[in-house]
Amino acid sequence: MATAFAPTIYDEFYVSGGWRYSTVREWLWHRKNLVKRFDLPRGLRMLEVACGIGFHTNLFCRMGFDCVGLDINASGIEYAKKKYPKRTYVHADATTDLPFDESSFDIIITRGCSLYHYDLAGETAVGLTRNLMRYLKPGGRFILIIATDCSGRRPSDNIWQNTLTDYRNHFERFDPDCTVDWYCGLSISSAQKKQ
Numbered sequence: 696m697a698t699a700f701a702p703t704i705y706d707e708f709y710v711s712g713g714w715r716y717s718t719v720r721e722w723l724w725h726r727k728n729l730v731k732r733f734d735l736p737r738g739l740r741m742l743e744v745a746c747g748i749g750f751h752t753n754l755f756c757r758m759g760f761d762c763v764g765l766d767i768n769a770s771g772i773e774y775a776k777k778k779y780p781k782r783t784y785v786h787a788d789a790t791t792d793l794p795f796d797e798s799s800f801d802i803i804i805t806r807g808c809s810l811y812h813y814d815l816a817g818e819t820a821v822g823l824t825r826n827l828m829r830y831l832k833p834g835g836r837f838i839l840i841i842a843t844d845c846s847g848r849r850p851s852d853n854i855w856q857n858t859l860t861d862y863r864n865h866f867e868r869f870d871p872d873c874t875v876d877w878y879c880g881l882s883i884s885s886a887q888k889k890q
């Protein structure tokens with residue numbers, strides 16, 4: 696399925712290094728809100744979708760996970776491969792067939808993936824999640840971290856501020872037991888796929 700998102704939109708930004716994350720801050724946040732919260736043991740195979748310049752893929756590897764990063768933006772992937780040569784990064788559109796075995800990841804995680812900022816009931820976002828679910832092992836977990844003020848505003852010239860119900864309705868299509876909540880200015884949605 697083709698995506699309406701322009702893959703080159705982040706080109707200039709990524710060539711200059713993208714967001715300047717604090718390693719300590721990101722480590723502490725993800726240890727508390729990801730690793731401890733979901734009780735994730737070291738060694739899990741993880742796919743980070745929309746990894747941008749690869750910072751968090753590298754962080755997740757340093758935290759003990761076997762993480763692969765994937766993004767549609769070629770500049771981001773090129774930057775990631777140079778900056779973190781020991782890690783694996785793949786240039787691909789997450790709405791299409793991916794170069795992985797199906798049912799091969801324990802965790803699929805995505806932080807701020809552009810397609811989850813717009814119409815969650817639309818074909819693009821639904822198709823994206825449906826496609827990604829193919830690569831999750833039975834019993835695996837899908838985790839979305841996304842910024843929204845939960846107001847439901849849908850500006851025509853900016854990202855949508857989807858509500859938690861919008862996210863719940865989206866993920867319930869795939870897993871009626873998904874959890875959707877809001878924490879410290881970021882929402883996390885996680886779905887435990889059924890055996």
Ligand SMILES: C[S@@+](CC[C@H](N)C(=O)[O-])C[C@H]1O[C@@H](n2cnc3c(N)ncnc32)[C@H](O)[C@@H]1O
Nearest residue numbers: 700745746747766767768788789806807808809
């Ligand atoms: C807001 S950035 C987030 C980057 C990174 N996750 C972070 O937290 O710094 C959104 C990312 O989604 C990626 N993206 C958008 N559509 C995609 C798709 N269909 N497949 C893979 N990546 C996609 C963009 O290229 C961009 O790198």
